[in-house]
Amino acid sequence: MHRRESGGLTAELDRAWHGAIRDIGAQMGDWARNAYLDNLRPVSLEGPILTIGATNEFARSRLEERYSRTFESVLSDQLRRAIRVKFVMLRPAASPTVEPEKGPTPAAPEVSSASGSDMLGFSSLALNPRYTFDCFVVGSSNRLAHAAAQNVANSPGRTYNPLFIYGGVGLGKTHLMQAIGHHALQANPGIRVVYISGETFLNHVVTAIRDGRTDAFRQAYRTVDLWLVDDIQFIASKEQSRTEAEFFHTFNALYETNKQIVISSDRTPQDLQIMDDRLRSRFEMGLLTDIRMPDEETRFAILQRKASSEQARVPDEVLKYIADMVRSSVRALEGALTRVIASASLTGSNITLETAREWLADYASRDGHVRITPRQVRDAVARHFGLKPEELAGKRRDRAVVVPRQIAMYLARELGQASTVQIGTVFGGRDHSTVLHACQKVRDMLETDTGAAQLIADITSAIRSPDSLGEGD
Numbered sequence: 001m002h003r004r005e006s007g008g009l010t011a012e013l014d015r016a017w018h019g020a021i022r023d024i025g026a027q028m029g030d031w032a033r034n035a036y037l038d039n040l041r042p043v044s045l046e047g048p049i050l051t052i053g054a055t056n057e058f059a060r061s062r063l064e065e066r067y068s069r070t071f072e073s074v075l076s077d078q079l080r081r082a083i084r085v086k087f088v089m090l091r092p093a094a095s096p097t098v099e100p101e102k103g104p105t106p107a108a109p110e111v112s113s114a115s116g117s118d119m120l121g122f123s124s125l126a127l128n129p130r131y132t133f134d135c136f137v138v139g140s141s142n143r144l145a146h147a148a149a150q151n152v153a154n155s156p157g158r159t160y161n162p163l164f165i166y167g168g169v170g171l172g173k174t175h176l177m178q179a180i181g182h183h184a185l186q187a188n189p190g191i192r193v194v195y196i197s198g199e200t201f202l203n204h205v206v207t208a209i210r211d212g213r214t215d216a217f218r219q220a221y222r223t224v225d226l227w228l229v230d231d232i233q234f235i236a237s238k239e240q241s242r243t244e245a246e247f248f249h250t251f252n253a254l255y256e257t258n259k260q261i262v263i264s265s266d267r268t269p270q271d272l273q274i275m276d277d278r279l280r281s282r283f284e285m286g287l288l289t290d291i292r293m294p295d296e297e298t299r300f301a302i303l304q305r306k307a308s309s310e311q312a313r314v315p316d317e318v319l320k321y322i323a324d325m326v327r328s329s330v331r332a333l334e335g336a337l338t339r340v341i342a343s344a345s346l347t348g349s350n351i352t353l354e355t356a357r358e359w360l361a362d363y364a365s366r367d368g369h370v371r372i373t374p375r376q377v378r379d380a381v382a383r384h385f386g387l388k389p390e391e392l393a394g395k396r397r398d399r400a401v402v403v404p405r406q407i408a409m410y411l412a413r414e415l416g417q418a419s420t421v422q423i424g425t426v427f428g429g430r431d432h433s434t435v436l437h438a439c440q441k442v443r444d445m446l447e448t449d450t451g452a453a454q455l456i457a458d459i460t461s462a463i464r465s466p467d468s469l470g471e472g473d
Contacts, residue, residue, distance in 0.1 A: 012079065013042065013045060013050075013079070015078070016075060016078035016079045017042050017075075019074075019078045019128065020071065020074045020075050020078050021037055021040075023074050023078075023331075024037065024067070024070055024071065024074055025037050026169070040052055040053070040054055040063075041053045041055075041090060043088065043090070048081070048082055048083055048084050048346065049083075049084050049085075049086055050075060050083055050084070050085050050086070051085075051086045051087075051088055052071070052085055052086070052087050052088070053087075053088055053089065053090035054087055054088070054089060054090060055089075055090050060087045060088065060089055061087075063087050064087040068085055068087070069339070070335075071085045072084055072085050072339075072342065073335045073338045073339055073342070074335075076338050076341075076342045077334070077335075077338050080310065081345070082341070082342035082345035082346050083342070084346065125195050125196055125197065125200060126195075127178045127181050127182055127185075127193075127195055128178055129182075131174065131175045131178035131179055131182070132178075132179050132182050132183070133146075133149075133150060133153075133179045133182075133183060135175075135179075135305070135309075136172065136175055136176065136179060137294075137298060137301050137302045137305055138298075139294045139295060139297065139298025139301070140294075140295060140298070141171075141291060141292040141293060141294040141295060141298060142171075142172055142176075142291045142292070142294065144289050145165050145167075145172075145176060145289040145290065145291050146176065148160055148163055148165075148287055148289050149163065149165070149176045149177075149179060149180050149262075150183075152180055152260060152262060153179070153180040153183035153184050153187075154183070154187070156180075156184055156191070156225065156226050156259075156260035157225070157258040157259055157260040158258075160286050160287040161255065161258075161260055161261060161285075161286050162251075162255070162260075162261035162262065162263055162282070162283065162285065162286040163260075163261070163262045163263070163286055163287050163289070164263045164264075164265070164269065164283050164284075164286060164287065164288045164289070165177070165262070165263070165264045165265075165289055165290070165291060166264065166265045166266065166267060166268055166288070166289075166290050166291075167266070167290050167291035167292060168266060168291075168292075168293065168329065169266060169329055169331070170329025170330055170331030170332060171291045171292065171293060171294075171329055171330055172291050172330055173230070173264040173291055174230055174264065176291075177195065177228045177230055177262055177264055178195060178228070180226070180228065180262055181193045181195050181226065181228055184225075184226050184260075191225045191226060192223065192224045192225045192226070193224065193225065193226045193228070194221070194224045194226070194227055194228065195228040195230070196228070196229060196230070197229075197230045197231050197234065198229060198230065198231045198232045198233060198234030198235045199231065199234040199235075201229065201234075201235060201243070201247065202234060202235050202243050204217060204221075205217070205242065205243045205246050206243075209242070217246075218246075218249075218250070218253075221250045222250055222253040222254060224254065224259060225259055225260065226259070226260045226262075227250075227254055227259065227260070227261050227262070228262045229261070229262070229263045229264070230264050231264060231265065231266070232263050232264065232265045232272070233265050233266055233267060233272060235247055244279060247279070248278065248279045248282070251279070251282055252282070255282070255285075261286075263283065267436060267440060268288065268290075268433065268436055269283040269284055269288070270433055270436075270437075271433075271436050271437060271440045292419055293327060293329065293330075294330065296323050296324060299322075299323035299326070299327075299330075299333055300319055300320060300323040302323075302330060302333060302334070303319040303322055303323055303333065303334075303337050304319060306334050306337050306338075307319065307337060307341075310337075310338075310341055312341045312344075312351075313351070314337070314340065314341070314351050315351065315352065315353070317353050318340065318351055318352070318353055318356045319337075321353060321356060321357070322336050322337055322340070322356070322360070325360065336360055339359055339360060340355075340356050340359055340360065343355070343359040372412075372415045372463060373412075373418070374412040374418045374422055374423045374425075374426040374427075375389075375426050376463065377408055377411045377412040377415060377463055378392050378393070378408050378412070378426055378427065380459065380462050380463040381404050381407055381408035381411065381459060381463075382404070382408075383462070384404075384458070384459050384462060385400075385404040387400075387401065387404060392404060392405045392408055392427060393426065393427050393428040394428060395428070405427065405438065406438035406439075406441050406442055407442055407455075407456070407459065408427070409423055409427060409435050409438040409439060409442075410438060410439045410441075410442035410443070410456075411456070411459065411460065411463065412426070413435070413439050414439075415460065415463060420432040420435040420436060423435045442456075
């Protein structure tokens with residue numbers, strides 16, 4: 001790779017590129033990830049400017065328009081300094097040095113894959129060196145999950161097997177899972193750890209079947225001591241019955257030999273689209289624990305830890321402003337702070353409350369500086385459908401009420417970041433599983449109904465209107 005910086009930056013940039021592609025891909029939908037990220041190559045790094053090449057003009061223009069700031073935030077975080085990106089078209093003869101599918105795996109020596117798995121191409125993903133227990137900020141929203149993870153890391157296979165962690169995107173599930181792997185490896189360097197995503201497992205199954213290597217695949221996966229499976233929802237699909245079957249048998253083989261299994265998901269086992277009820281029951285045999293969006297105090301502590309790790313002097317009033325404003329995920333919270341630090345570095349400005357507000361103007365509009373309550377959402381949805389709020393909280397089960405009720409619960413969760421208990425209380429005392437089921441029904445509707453997105457957008461606009469936000473409690 002062409003660069004004009006002193007020192008051996010190639011390996012550092014290589015690791016950062018792999019990490020950025022992984023993190024950004026997790027924020028995109030499947031279609032966007034396949035359409036954009038597979039077509040990218042880093043071309044050069046000159047000072048703070050990273051030039052990224054795309055193989056087609058559509059991808060280049062869309063990434064420049066929509067994802068420049070995301071790339072800058074993630075890469076700045078990965079490289080621990082301010083980075084700006086520029087997207088260009090690759091010439092047909094271009095031969096970039098760094099290729100995500102062939103580049104060296106970061107921190108590979110820290111991960112012991114199952115016997116023979118690397119040779120067969122069924123390799124473990126790398127553990128991020130920053131995802132340790134020491135770097136995890138504990139609060140009321142994740143205390144149980146953190147304690148369970150530490151227990152499992154100290155005594156793998158003896159308690160809480162499997163450990164099933166669920167919660168929204170960017171709240172710390174991956175951090176906790178990889179912390180378990182790091183701790184287990186430090187305590188017993190000979191332990192065989194495999195950390196994969198559900199999507200990676202699916203791809204491994206497809207590859208094994210295509211190449212006639214199912215026996216090798218099974219041997220690679222069933223001889224590990226600690227199996228960490230992130231985002232299990234990727235294989236919980238009615239269209240992936242063979243993948244489910246392989247996962248079920250792998251799970252059983254490890255469980256019956258007292259090997260530790262840790263699974264994460266964006267939803268509970270009951271809400272996963274699993275064909276085989278036996279698999280769902282396996283998930284529920286151990287401990288189920290959730291991670292929620294942290295409260296403001298914990299968000300402030302997370303930002304303090306992040307600023308300290310970046311060796312950046314950020315006034316407490318700025319950290320409190322960010323903690324109050326960004327409520328969608330820990331990932332977005334840290335991304336907002338990275339934006340402030342990077343902006344100050346690039347512009348030579350001091351970090352003040354005024355400059356932070358300027359640099360984070362789009363975060364304020366995206367996360368919403370005004371708190372949206374479940375009651376406000378319920379009332380706005382009721383008005384949209386010509387219903388009374390009491391009907392959404394009532395017992396009626398006809399479609400004319402059930403669908404609006406599900407939409408209201410979904411939006412209360414998405415816009416207000418309310419807990420399932422808070423939402424259930426506003427909607428007639430419904431329980432945790434009912435709220436999660438309603439949210440999943442709306443997600444399914446958004447995937448299959450072309451008019452659903454516009455409907456949700458219209459209702460969201462109504463909820464965020466000044467009149468709506470002035471109501472409720």
